[in-house]
Amino acid sequence: MLKVINGGIETLVEDWPGRLGYLSKGMSASGAMDNVSLGLANILVGNKPGEAGIEITGGFFEAEFTEDHVIAVSGTDMQPKLNDISIPLFESIQVNSGDKIQFSHIGKVGFRSYLAVAGGIDVPVYLGSKSTCVFGSYGGFEGRVLKAGDEVKIGEFSVDSDKVVGNKIKPDVVPEYQNEIVLRAMPGPNTSPDYVTEEGMELLFSRTSKIQHTSNRSAYRMEELPDSFYARSDGGVGGSHPSNIVDHAYAIRGTLNICGNTPILLIADGPTLGGYICPIHVINADLWKVGQGAPGRDYFKFELVTQEEAVSARHTQNDILSDRSLL
Amino acid sequence: MEKIVTAIMPGLCARVVVSEGDKVAKGQEVAVINCMKTEISVNSEYDGIVKSVVSKEWDELQVGDPMVLLTVDNNG
Numbered sequence: 001m002l003k004v005i006n007g008g009i010e011t012l013v014e015d016w017p018g019r020l021g022y023l024s025k026g027m028s029a030s031g032a033m034d035n036v037s038l039g040l041a042n043i044l045v046g047n048k049p050g051e052a053g054i055e056i057t058g059g060f061f062e063a064e065f066t067e068d069h070v071i072a073v074s075g076t077d078m079q080p081k082l083n084d085i086s087i088p089l090f091e092s093i094q095v096n097s098g099d100k101i102q103f104s105h106i107g108k109v110g111f112r113s114y115l116a117v118a119g120g121i122d123v124p125v126y127l128g129s130k131s132t133c134v135f136g137s138y139g140g141f142e143g144r145v146l147k148a149g150d151e152v153k154i155g156e157f158s159v160d161s162d163k164v165v166g167n168k169i170k171p172d173v174v175p176e177y178q179n180e181i182v183l184r185a186m187p188g189p190n191t192s193p194d195y196v197t198e199e200g201m202e203l204l205f206s207r208t209s210k211i212q213h214t215s216n217r218s219a220y221r222m223e224e225l226p227d228s229f230y231a232r233s234d235g236g237v238g239g240s241h242p243s244n245i246v247d248h249a250y251a252i253r254g255t256l257n258i259c260g261n262t263p264i265l266l267i268a269d270g271p272t273l274g275g276y277i278c279p280i281h282v283i284n285a286d287l288w289k290v291g292q293g294a295p296g297r298d299y300f301k302f303e304l305v306t307q308e309e310a311v312s313a314r315h316t317q318n319d320i321l322s323d324r325s326l327l
Numbered sequence: 328m329e330k331i332v333t334a335i336m337p338g339l340c341a342r343v344v345v346s347e348g349d350k351v352a353k354g355q356e357v358a359v360i361n362c363m364k365t366e367i368s369v370n371s372e373y374d375g376i377v378k379s380v381v382s383k384e385w386d387e388l389q390v391g392d393p394m395v396l397l398t399v400d401n402n403g
Contacts, residue, residue, distance in 0.1 A: 009336060009367060058336050058367075105335055105390050213338045213387075216363035295362055296337035297389060 001066040001154060002054075002117070007147040008103065009058030010217075012132040013121050013140035014038065016050040019129035023272045028252055030131035030139060030268050033057070033217060033291025034112050036175055037075035039321040041116035044072035044092040046157070046164040049321040051120040052130035054146070056113040059105040061146070065095045069154060070118040070161050074169075076110020076177055076292060078103040090169040092118075094161060110177035111294040118164060119157035135218055135269045168327040173320055177292045180208060183265075183282045184305040184313065185256070190245060190277035193231055200229035204256075204280060205304050209263070213296035217269045220290055222300060224261040238275055247275040254282040256302075265290060265300075285313035330373045331381075332395040334388040338362030342384055343395060349377045351397065358382060358394045375399035 004011075016038055018031025032038040032055055039049035054061070059078040065071075072092045073080045080087050081102045087093055095101070103113060123130050123141050132140025141152055185205075192201045203225070212221035235244025243258045250257060252266045255278040265282065267290055280302060282290070293300065305313075334340075341359040345351055351371045358369040375397035382394040 010363065010365075058362075060335070213362050214364050216365070294337050296339070296387065 002152040003064045003066055004146050004148055004150040004152065005062040005064060005100065006060055007145055007150070008056060008061035010134075011057065011061045011146040012055045012134060013052050013123050013130060013146075013152070014055040014132060015052040015130045018131045018268065019127050019133070019139065022127060023249065023252070026272050027127070027136065028133060028269050028272055030129065030133040032114070032131075033268055034075055034114070034288040036288040036317065036320065037112070038114045038116070040090060040169050040173070040325060041072040041074035041114045043321065043323060043325060044074075044090070044164070044167045044169065045070050045116050045118040046159045047116060047118065047120050051116070052123065053117070053121060054115040056103055056115065057111060059103050059113070062100065062102045064098065064100045066097055067154070068094070068096050068161075070157070070164050071095050071101070072116045072167070073113060074116070075113035077107050078105065078113045080113070090174050092164050092167040094165045106294060109179060110292045112291050117154050118159070118161070119155035122153035122155040133269050169325055170327050173325040175288070179297065180299045180301060181289050181293050182301050182303050183286045183289060184310065185280040185282045185302045186305060186307060186310060187280055189251075191279045195231055195242075195245075195277045196229060196279050197231045200225070200231070201279065203229065204263075205302050208299045208301045211293050211295050211298050211300060215293075215295040217267065219257070219270050220265040220267060220293065220295070220300070222263045222265070225258065225263060227261065229261070243276050245275055245277050247273055249273045250278060251281060253287055254284065256280045256282065283310040283313055285310065285317045328399060328401060329378060330375060330397045330399050331393045332357050332369060332371050332397065334360060334390055334392040334394055335369055336360050336362050336367055337389050338367070340382040340384055340386040340388055340394065341366055343380045343382055345377045345380070345395060347377050347379055351375055351377060360388060369394060371395075371397065373397055373399045
């Protein structure tokens with residue numbers, strides 16, 4: 001059991017790949033904002049990479065273990081401590097009943113940390129996933145952020161603890177977090193020449209844009225684009241603004257939605273349909289980088305890639321999320 | 328001695344809820360940051376008196392930016 005002392009800024013139970021197959025019902029996939037960090041933490045403690053863990057956004061999470069467990073902390077460095085003593089990231093450690101884990105604030109880079117526990121987080125599987133959809137108030141731990149007093153169950157772990165304690169991730173696999181985050185993306189479905197000018201697409205793939213403070217698990221917002229971005233003067237039957245289009249399904253996670261002149265990257269808990277154009281799509285293998293972008297601090301830049309490169313990047317990521325990443 | 332209550336998240340200063348001369352207790356909310364379309368409380372880590380308010384509404388903040396300056400006694 002994990003007894004929450006302080007829920008911090010926003011702490012959730014999330015797994016990967018989340019709740020797939022319900023977009024047509026208006027339900028987004030949710031899931032870990034940084035699936036690579038969650039996956040590596042899980043591998044360290046002997047879980048499957050997509051097992052549910054604790055996603056800590058912004059910091060200040062505190063909890064007490066009421067039983068002995070093997071844990072690993074990954075993601076950005078929030079100066080995690082166990083009983084006031086610093087603990088390493090990307091390494092599995094033994095914790096005992098009564099031990100208290102504490103996270104501080106975010107550092108200069110990165111935004112989310114992950115806590116994996118051998119056996120996983122034992123919350124009900126809802127529609128195929130343990131992930132919390134915080135805006136829908138379902139899944140995870142009672143469909144909400146963790147708060148003081150919550151008692152989170154840990155799953156059964158069948159492997160001998162000695163076999164997983166002390167595991168480390170190879171240094172070359174540990175992700176590097178940056179303030180200027182390059183997201184590889186492919187054009188489409190609403191692109192040039194019908195919806196966006198050639199110059200507009202070039203701008204989208206060349207500029208660096210600050211992540212707005214209004215960004216969250218639903219969407220990451222960027223700085224406005226100029227009117228010259230658009231190839232049309234209005235949205236036709238879709239509406240008066242050239243970003244308008246007849247409502248269509250959004251290819252979340254990863255589509256870039258343009259609402260008015262604001263680019264909005266739709267992610268974990270994002271909307272499943274709407275009436276705005278989507279000129280590019282961030283590849284699945286780079287979604288984890290979005291989760292480490294701090295609103296109001298970091299910047300996104302898009303890099304054009306082909307479908308073949310996107311598929312190759314996904315294979316590479318799948319390879320990383322395996323025992324082969326252990327030292 | 329003086330202590331500074333700093334921003335705990337990047338974002339915008341939504342408001343500072345104390346004024347110069349106010350007495351604050353450890354754990355008391357002194358300011359609010361707007362980030363991720365939610366409001367995040369910034370609490371004092373000290374008992375003290377507000378010496379000055381540094382942040383104002385709509386200020387862009389980074390973690391560690393000063394928001395409120397306190398005068399605390401030496402045991403504070």
